[in-house]
Amino acid sequence: GDSVTQMEGPVTLxxxxxxxxxxxxxxxxxxxxxxxxxxxxxxxQLLLKxxxxxxxxxxxxxxxxxxKETTSFHLEKGSVQVSDSAVYFxxxxxxxxxxxxxxxxxxxxxxxxxxx
Amino acid sequence: xxxxxxxxxxxxQPVGSPxxxxxxxxxxxxxxxxxxxxxxxxxxxxxFYSVGIGQISSEVPQNLSASRxxxxxxxxxxxxxLLSDSGFYLCAWSPRTGSGTEAFFGQGTRLTVV
Numbered sequence: 607g608d609s610v611t612q613m614e615g616p617v618t619l620x621x622x623x624x625x626x627x628x629x630x631x632x633x634x635x636x637x638x639x640x641x642x643x644x645x646x647x648x649x650x651q652l653l654l655k656x657x658x659x660x661x662x663x664x665x666x667x668x669x670x671x672x673x674k675e676t677t678s679f680h681l682e683k684g685s686v687q688v689s690d691s692a693v694y695f696x697x698x699x700x701x702x703x704x705x706x707x708x709x710x711x712x713x714x715x716x717x718x719x720x721x722x
Numbered sequence: 723x724x725x726x727x728x729x730x731x732x733x734x735q736p737v738g739s740p741x742x743x744x745x746x747x748x749x750x751x752x753x754x755x756x757x758x759x760x761x762x763x764x765x766x767x768x769x770f771y772s773v774g775i776g777q778i779s780s781e782v783p784q785n786l787s788a789s790r791x792x793x794x795x796x797x798x799x800x801x802x803x804l805l806s807d808s809g810f811y812l813c814a815w816s817p818r819t820g821s822g823t824e825a826f827f828g829q830g831t832r833l834t835v836v
Contacts, residue, residue, distance in 0.1 A: 638823045649728075649812055649827040650766075657823070695765065699823040709756070709816075710825055714765040 608633040612696050612713035619686055619720050627681040627716050629670075629696035637698040639663075639672050639679040640710070644693040653681075653694070686720045693717050724749035728813045728828030735835055741786075741800040743831050745813030748794065753815040755796040756825060757788055760810040772796060773818070808835045 613628040631637065638657045642650040654663030659674035668683045679696060696713040728745045735741060747753050757769045768781045770788035778788050785804050789797045796813060810832050814825040 640824055642827075647830075647832075649829045650814075652824050652826070655824055699825075709754070709768065709771060710766075712766040 608637070608698060608700070608711040610696050610698055610711055610713035612694075612716050615715070616717035616719060619718070621688055621720055621722050622685045623720075625681070625683040625686045625690075625718070627694055627696075627718070629679045629681065629713060631677050631679065631696075631698050633677075633698055633700070633711075635700065636674075637700055639670070640697045640699070641668070641670055641679070641681050642695040642697060642712075644695065644715075646692070650695065686718075688720050688722055691718055691720045724815075724826065726813060726815055726826060726828045728831060730831060731829065732832045733834070735803050735833065737805055737835055738802045741798070741803050741807070741833070743798040743811055743813075743833075745796045745798075745828055746794055747796075747815045750815070750817065751793060752818045753794065754818055755790060756814040756816070757796065757798050758812045758814060758827075760812060760830075762809070766812065770798070803835045805835050808833055 609632045611630050640655045641653040643653045644650050654665040656663040656672035659672055662671045670679050670681045672679055693715045695715045697710045699710050725748045755772045758766045759769050760766050770778055770780055772778050772790045775790055775793055786800050810830050812830045813828040816825040
């Protein structure tokens with residue numbers, strides 16, 4: 607079955623440091639890939655997405671590139687802020703209509719803490 | 723625009739008591755609907771999904787059930803809660819068709835069974 611593996615956390619960085627959170631996946635076919643962010647006590651918000659190989663998703667200074675050859679979708683940000691402290695989830699969804707839409711497989715989440 | 727409402731935000735229930743969590747979606751029709759659970763310190767697990775009124779699919783065997791009495795309403799229930807039912811429950815929706823395949827989440831319900 608489908609699976610998503612994220613780097614182990616937690617990750618602790620100083621403000622303005624460079625961030626990378628690794629994500630690899632296993633799936634048949636060509637899934638869509640996502641990064642979601644969860645702030646304390648809240649639901650999940652879509653951060654960025656990519657729907658085909660070599661696509662780059664970007665939002666709020668974060669970016670990730672869909673690498674089919676390495677089955678990866680690593681999240682990066684050049685300069686993190688304290689407000690970026692949250693849990694980050696990598697996820698995939700099979701492309702297709704009907705029951706496939708929105709049926710996500712998640713990684714285990716990576717806790718990011720950014721200190722001033 | 724579409725919005726998703728989930729309530730209550732927090733809930734403390736004794737073991738053996740019933741449960742009802744409700745989720746409604748506005749601004750769209752015929753959505754796919756989902757219930758996920760997030761146990762402490764762990765990722766998200768899909769519990770149920772629904773593609774239409776009265777159509778429920780269960781992803782994992784458990785003490786919970788789901789119902790969809792209306793197109794944009796999704797309810798998570800239990801007749802008798804267990805300690806292991808504690809967790810953060812998230813409702814989500816996705817469009818039935820279109821170019822995107824992402825899901826949109828509610829704010830979640832923190833359930834503590836004592």
